[in-house]
Amino acid sequence: MLERSAMHTRRRLIIDTDTGSDDVWAVIEALRATDLVKVEAVTVVCGNFPLDLCVKNAMLAVEAAGTYLPPVYRGMARPLLGQELFCAEDVHGPDGLGGMNLPASARPVEKKHAMDAIIDLVMENPGEMEIVTCGPLTNLAMAILREPAVAQNLKKAWILGGTAGAEGNLSPAVEYNVGTDPEAAAIVLASGVDSVWITWDNARGETEITPEEVQHLLSGGTEAGRFCARCTRDLAKYYHRVYGTDTFGVIDSMVMTAALFPETMEEVFPANCAVELAGTETRGYFRIDRSGQTGREPNAAVCTRMHAGAYKEHLLFLLGGKRDE
Secondary structure, three states: OOOOOOOOOEEEEEEOOOOOHHHHHHHHHHHHHHEEEEEEEEEEOOOOOHHHHHHHHHHHHHHHHHOOOEEEOOOOOOOOOOOOOOOHHHOOOOOOOOOOOOOOOOOOOOOHHHHHHHHHHHOOOOOEEEEEEOOOOOHHHHHHHHOOOHHHHHOEEEHHHHHOOOOOOEEEOOOOHHHHHHHHHHHHHHHOOOEEEEEHHHOOOOEEEOOHHHHHHHHOOOOOHHHHHHHHHHHHHHHHHHHHHOEOHHHHHHHHHHHOOOEEEEEEEEEEEOOOOOOOOOOOOEEOOOOOOOOOOOEEEEEEEEEEHHHHHHHHHHHOOOOOO
């Protein structure tokens, strides 16, 4: 078991989420890392589901963490160009939480728009705020469009997006978060924000969650861990149906673990990245140039491999271990 220490200066995070079951793990992981970070806001964007369901699930995830309750803000209900959403009921279940079909939280959602919450937090705390994006980049792109100085005043953006070596999870060429709103991803890349992109193929192979690890959460000492295990039941079924495995990737927990514990990133490098905005088969393709073939300077850092053992140890400790007070 990892040794935990309170001898850290707590970092300040915004979590931007399109709350499916993998986002839930990421939100709860951050809220239980009380010695490392303070989550100042959870901003919600459409993506895995229409916005209302993503907001409902974000509220439930915050409460399930069992720690503190950051404000939750409603964000963009459509991608920038208003195109149809690629919703993921077949992945996460119709309710997004593995068929738990929970009632909505009684707590109110904040009245301020998520875009304005991001702008206000970043501009009032220059160089202090980090954002972890678990869904399409529409909220962050809109914040940058409305206040371009957000890009320079944001300490860092940790982004789950793109694919480096595997087929995408939206199409063979395209990862879901980038492909759902390619224009938003392109705006973030062009803004100059200090960003680390965790590609989705990090969540394949040895980092996938095993049945034994699910049982560990179900039989562990925290309600948060049991909530996480239950909410990913449909995700596990999806992986078995599509990939023929008894394991499953909790994709958004990868970006959160990288943000909380940067040392878990084994393969991270500067690159010039761009998003394909046209093409029948390739719209949303995330191009990574680490060798300088394009002749352009790096505009992002890209992580294509995380240490599977360290990732799981941190994640399972935070979800199922004793929480540091």
